[in-house]
Amino acid sequence: MRLQSLVNKKRYIAIFLFSLFVILLTLFRGDNVYLSDNGDFERVMRLSSLYKSGSGEILINLNGQSLFSSLLKILFGFKGFLTYPSSQVILVRLGVAVNVLSNVIFHKAPETFNIYILGFLFGVLYALALSFTLGQIGFKSKLLSVLFCFFSVVLFCDIAYISYFNSLYGEGIQQILFVFLLGFILMLFNKGFKKSHACIFFVILILYGTVKPFNMPAAVIYGIIYAVTVFVKYPVRKNRIITAAAFALSVVLLLLSVAVIPGWIKKETNYNSVFFGILRNCSDAEAKEYLKSMELDDSLFVLKDTHSYVSDAGEIRQLYDLSEVDNISYTKLLSFYIFHPLKTLKTVKRILKFCGMLQNQFFLNCDYMRDYFRMNIWSRIREKSGFDLAFINALVIIAFFVVITRLLCSYYNKKRHAVLVSGLLLITVLYAFFSPYVANGEADLSKHMFLYMGYIDVMLLWLLYTAFSKKGLLKKVSVLALLLVLIFYIKGNIYSSPETVSFGRYKGRDLNWTVIDETEDYKTLILSTSVCTQAYSENADNCYEDSWIRNWLNGDFLSEFTEDERMCLSEIRHKVLYSKSQKENAAEGNRDFYCCLYPELAYEGTAEAYGSYVTDTVVLPSVSHIKTMAALNYKIADSGKYWLETCYFNNKEKVRYVNTDGFIYFENADKELGIRPVIHLKK
Template sequence: MKIRIRLEWLAVIVAAAVLLPLLFFSPVGVANNGDFYRIMLAGGIDFTDPGESYRDKYFGYFHRLYHYGPFSADRYISSQIIPVFIAGIIGRAVNSQTFDIRILSLLYSVLYVAALYIIVKFNKQRSIVFNTVLIAGLALVFLDIGYIAYFNSFFGEAVTVIFMLLTFGLALALPHSDKPSVWLLTAFYLSAVCLVGTKLQNAPIGLLLLLLGLRYWKLRADRAWRWTVGIWSAVLLLATVTMYAAAPSGLKHINLYQTVFFGVLKDSPDPAADLRELGLPEAFKVNAGTNFFQKDTVIKQNDPCILAALEGISHKDVLLYYAKHPDRFLQKLKRAAKNGMSIRPLYLGSYEKEAGKPYGAVSYAYSTWSTFKLKVMPNKLWFIAAFAAAYLAVLAAEYARRGRSVQQRLYLEALFVLALVGMCGFTVPLVGDGEADLGKHLFLFNVCFDMMMVVSVLYVVRIIVKKAGLPRGA
């Protein structure tokens, strides 16, 4: 008897074959850099050993086991709180004494595999070659350890990559039929809300996703559909505004300090002039080029005079400064590009201490794509700009050619929004946090870049298949 497996289920099998050994059987993860605790509290999760040394707790080793503590969101708003809270509840049911982070990783994996399933289901073609490249491309890029190792951690990057793939998978699925379901539309908006709510840095893309969602108004003319678009658009807008409004004042101060002192003033030829233009005292020039967490600053970062001065400006003032000084912003863009091809922070260890690996050792299992990006792809602004220009040019040509079909227009518009999200992911960290930990803060850009790369390869393959008349599937 001949067994036939649908392509989308083959994608699930391939994903399971990679995820299970790396995350569950011989687990690797990402070590804590100090950011975990505020998210751990949401799941009532605490460190196993309160007396553990700083060296063992941070940077060098991935921790699989934790203990439980009180539930607390600690005034930190993030959609990541939801899966962490659920994992904490499940963990207590499985083992009331010890929390295994693989429970959280399992929740993430289910959502991730669902995203891959949707992408394959609604983008496969009647071509063996195309479908092979589709599965291989997704597996090579998005099952890379640079992405999935985050699942065994409390970093927000895990939910960012999950909901990026899920949101745009659903965005491309909606125009697939003449009458898409209301449930599919609801899933798109819900995923978009979760993506926007991951972290403050992602909030600006809420407006782009809102515009895309409103475009789906055209797919159906019935009242139920249009009410759904209207209500969920309002929810998405509210989520975007809330991320800004609910950000803790302490976090806003940290980000603004980084933006000014480790952004505008870093490598500035005239820090005093820059401070005057921003409306800040020239005396602060002694802190130029410092970040918020340095211990050797002349003026302490939380000094009342700095706190008061920074309350008088906002990121809009920084944006206006860069608009007046495009050469300075270009300098920052080049610095971002230099850090833009790294998917994961290689200064954070991948292994448990019990694995016997050296302190800070990083796993390179299933890392072909992330290694290729880091070591082979040009980390230059010209390369990123050229790729984006080519992507947008082809998209514009296809839009002009297929402009008569509403479904095809909306499909291409989703791919256009993907590029805009990538641009936000590339520029927002510079305006919002200066040059602080750029490699990590450019994660959203990396996800968008890789999605655009897979789309581009598939576009070329589709043309080749069509021109060469290669074999087609059933």
């Protein structure tokens, strides 16, 4: 027994050290990983004694009479806590306190805040969570156990998971707590009930449920599963009393946390739910119909496809009466989708587009994030494996629940208990899929689908475990599901073969073009690879109409063609978009053009966006061209990044570009990226 205990301890320590090594290497090797901030940062900063200096640097607010009193205020100050009642604040405050002590030890300015200290703290906690959970999963073969742990760490220490640690977003803490909860549930199944374990489980459950209001229903379900297992498998009266009391207290605290959610959160999310969710990408007539069905003023249809996270949200509230929207209930929002099945099917298709890319869009401004040494192997595989398709998601979910229900039947000995627990788990997964869109529309949806994508990854790991540890039906189901996912990964890297045209020369090199569209008069061609790298604008201005790159395309580049070749080109009349900061130049449009990373959806909103029409012979590709290429299953990515003509929203400096992964990001206009010209070739 002692020998087995020693082996287990060594196993936990080995997994912890390996996980921590991978985490620290990924976060801190070379240029440190950092996520760009948004409103989430500001809310957490206010409650964690942090503030931004005039230069944008985050500093610690030491407003106590002494260092000790400042630490007490940082850790236990309650002022303003109810404006954002999240357990995330507790852990961030701990990180701030560690920063203060670090400044004393290393003789730094007392107000210095190093977010990487917070990242290190979260990294240690995550390594503990992974070692605790993975240490309870093993095979008879030591080699298989080692390989499974290695694969699990590579997956869950991918940069897409741990980049949140160097930030003030709640997803990082959410992931740590989720892995701990999973570990305690496995421990209950494997080793039985212990009072201390139950108490720790429910404390973590409360923290998990209060990181974000969205987590509360899932936390309650995890609590029910834990309680059901104790009542069925360990029916000692004392065990039941402890579990029931801990569960009841947890539910009360979770409900209280929901009750004190500030009104501004509900206003923002309701606005997004209606105008950037229900009314997303629908016609004016449909928008009016949907508003009437929810007993809302149908004149508000003009706000469709807008969300509350933009700078003009305050202006909108001054122009329109949104009181009915502010007070709409989650139940009413959910019932809309229940009674509009066709809209729901379209919504599911849109949600799925956000389920393939695990990487967070807020570090898209960091070039080095795409390096292999950043441990992004899994997120790269995931992007190409069909996880944005209904079939793959349904396959993984069905296979997992076939496997888990069979296992639970043998564990509980009674089918009804197994079906109950499986059903609760299924509700949790479906809730994680639908609720972000129902509750907040498409606003920040790629970030809000993080939990659901984590569930899918856990299911895949469990299918992998079952494939190598079980026999019979369970093994067959798991192997089949994994093989189909692999097939879709291979298929996801196979593109349609487009028509190509050789036309013109540049610097003595033949130019090969890809046909992406065709009319009666001309073919639309995009250069098959970048002709060179140049800055979009030398003065970092994102206005295409006045840009250096536009002049170069229709000047130096076009001059490389012969006169006969130039006669074969048709002029292109196209809409140039403007950011809100330059809307005074626009001839039409009434809103900014929001950001979307996904090529298939990136075009939406151009009709209403600020813009003017100009005529050129050569242009940069626009989001419209990229959407066309995606629809034809043509390869969008190039060996390097390349510019689009489309500016980013709400600023004067950034322009959208296509990254090497085929997604659309943004960069400062004075950076040098690739150029893939677009022309109209007469027939």
